Amino acid sequence: xxxxxxxxxxxxxxxxxxxxxxxxxxxxxxxxxxxxxxxxxxxxxxxxxxxxxxxxxxxxxxxxxxxxxxxxxxxxxxxxxxxxxxxxxxxxxxxxxxxxxxxxxxxxxxx
Amino acid sequence: xxxxxxxxxxxxxxxxxxxxxxxxxxxxxxxxxxxxxxxxxxxxxxxxxxxxxxxxxxxxxxxxxxxxxxxxxxxxxxxxxxxxxxxxxxxxxxxxxxxxxxxxxxxxxx
Numbered sequence: 126x127x128x129x130x131x132x133x134x135x136x137x138x139x140x141x142x143x144x145x146x147x148x149x150x151x152x153x154x155x156x157x158x159x160x161x162x163x164x165x166x167x168x169x170x171x172x173x174x175x176x177x178x179x180x181x182x183x184x185x186x187x188x189x190x191x192x193x194x195x196x197x198x199x200x201x202x203x204x205x206x207x208x209x210x211x212x213x214x215x216x217x218x219x220x221x222x223x224x225x226x227x228x229x230x231x232x233x234x235x236x
Numbered sequence: 237x238x239x240x241x242x243x244x245x246x247x248x249x250x251x252x253x254x255x256x257x258x259x260x261x262x263x264x265x266x267x268x269x270x271x272x273x274x275x276x277x278x279x280x281x282x283x284x285x286x287x288x289x290x291x292x293x294x295x296x297x298x299x300x301x302x303x304x305x306x307x308x309x310x311x312x313x314x315x316x317x318x319x320x321x322x323x324x325x326x327x328x329x330x331x332x333x334x335x336x337x338x339x340x341x342x343x344x345x346x
Contacts, residue, residue, distance in 0.1 A: 129279075156332055167325055167336035168280065180332055215279050224270065225334060227279030 129228035131216050137234045140206060146231045148199040148216030156180075157199040158225065159191060160215040168215055174199060206235045239263050240328050242337035250345050255313040257340050259326030262307065266328040271300060271311045274323045274339070283324075284311070316344050 129150045138144050148157065156175045160168035173181035174193040188210075190202040199216055211234045217225040241260045249255040261269070267288050272280035286293040286300045286309065293300050299312045313320055321344045326337040 131279075165339075167338050170333060170335075173332045175332055213277075217279075224282050224285055226282060227272075230277075230279050232277070 129216055129218055129226050131214075131228035131231050133231060134229070135232045135234075137236065138203065138206065139236050140208075142206075143202070143204045145203065146201040146214055146216075146233075148201075148218075148228055149197055150218040150226070151197055152218065152220065152226070153196075154218035154220045154226070155196070156219045157193065158217040158219075159189075159199070159201050160217065160227075162213045162215055162230070172201075203233075206233075208235050211235045238338075240326055240335050240337040242324075242326050242340050244340050245338070246341040246343065248343040248345055249316050251318060252315045255311075255316045255320065255342055255344070257311040257313075257324050257326070257342065259309050259311075259337055260307055261309070261328050263328070263330070264304075264307065266330055268329040269300070269302060269309050270327045270329065270334070271298075272325040272327060272336075273320075274325060280325060313342075316342075318344050318346070320344050 132147045159171040162168045170183050171185045172191045177193045188205050192200040213230040215230045216228040219225040239262050270285040271283040273283050274280045284295050284298045284300050286302050291302050302309045323339045323341050325339045327334045
C-alpha cells in the first residue's frame with residue numbers, strides 16, 4: 126500500500142459545527158503532516174507529527190486541533206471555524222526528511 | 237520573506253521539446269530540494285529530489301540541476317508530453333519542514 130488516504134473528500138460545515146478530517150497511511154512512515162492550501166497558492170504547513178508526537182505547530186489557531194492516535198492515523202479536529210478557513214486540507218507522510226507523499230485532500234467549505 | 241521563489245507563474249512549451257522550470261532559494265541551510273507536480277483538485281505528487289551535496293539527479297525524463305553558489309535549481313523535462321501539463325512546485329526541506337514555492341503552471345502545446 127503506497128497511498129495516503131483522506132476522508133471525507135468534501136466537507137461543508139457551519140461556523141458552530143464540530144467536524145474531523147481523517148488521514149491514514151500504511152507505509153510505515155514516521156512523520157505525518159497537515160497542510161492548508163488556498164486556490165492558486167502553495168501548500169502551507171500547519172502541523173508535523175514525528176513518531177506520534179507533535180513536533181511542529183506553525184502558529185495555527187486553536188480552532189484547529191490535530192491528533193495522532195497511532196503511527197498510521199492523523200486527525201484534524203475542527204471547531205468554530207471561520208469562512209476564511211475554507212480551503213483544501215492536505216495530509217502528507219514521509220519516511221525520510223525529504224520526500225513527502227500527499228493524500229488527495231479534503232475540500233472544506235465553511236459557511 | 238519568501239525563502240523559495242518560482243518567478244515564472246506560467247510556462248508554455250511545445251510537445252516534444254524541453255521544459256525548464258526554475259527555482260531560487262535564500263536559505264543555504266536547506267538539505268534537500270524537491271519538485272512536486274499538482275493536477276487540479278488533487279494533492280501534490282512527488283517527482284524528484286536532490287540532496288544539497290549533489291549537483292544533478294536524473295530520473296527518466298526528469299532531471300534536476302542544483303547550483304549552490306547561485307542558490308538556484310531547475311527541473312528539466314525532456315521530451316515534454318501532454319500529461320506534463322500541471323502546476324509544478326519547487327520545495328526545500330530543513331529537517332521536518334518543507335517550504336514550497338508559489339508554483340509554475342506548465343502548458344504543453346500540441
